[in-house]
Amino acid sequence: MIRRFVAFSCLLLITGCAPQPPGEFIPYYQVETTKPYDEVLAELEVAIAENNFRITGHSRIGKVIRDRGTEGFPDYDTIQFCNLTHAKTLLLMSPHSVRHMPCNVVMYNFRDKTIVSTHLLPTDTENPELNQFSTKMNMLLKQIVDFAVEQ
Structure with a gap:
């Protein structure tokens, strides 16, 4: 029993100290506002459309739970x-980038504030062209979120 505990503890310690593979950490960008939730949601939809994106899905998780x-x-x-x-540009540079698609924004209320968060694309891959593209996309994603929360 003690041997199992020691072995398990060592395994946790080793895996906990393992270096992060380049490009595997998925950063995010998060902002909060006191602006009403419905206004932020409407502004988010406008910002997405104005930046030439198409909404491919919208899950209203809280509403569905209330409805049930x-x-x-x-x-x-x-x-x-x-x-x-x-x-297309992203996938031609790296087929593995499909795991970062589609773009995704989450919203929720917490302590009287509306929280808006989006995943960003990794910018530390071994592909400099992909890193440059991801940096531009991350700026665009941040602009979309920032537009939605502006007072």
């Missing part, structure tokens, strides 16, 4: 969106 009988459950939304030109 849990009164007062807070809002939680996820919005997926894509631009096929950007998608």
Whole structure:
């Protein structure tokens, strides 16, 4: 029993100290605002469209849970969106980048604030062209989020 515990503890220690493979860490960008939730959601949809993206999915998780009988459950939304030109460029540079698609924004209320968060593309891969593209896309994703939360 003690041997198993020691072996398991060593395994956790070794894997916990393992270096992060380049390009595997998925950063995110998050902002918060006191702006009403519905306004942020509407502005987010506008910002996505104005930046030439198409909304491919919208999950209204909080609303669905309320509709199933849990009164007062807070809002939680996820919005997926894509631009096929950007998608093609990204996938031609790296087929493995499909795991970062589509673009995704999450929204929820927490402590009287609306939180908006999006995953960013990794910019530390071994492909400099991909890193440059990802840097530009990350700036665009941040602009979309920032537009939605502006007062």
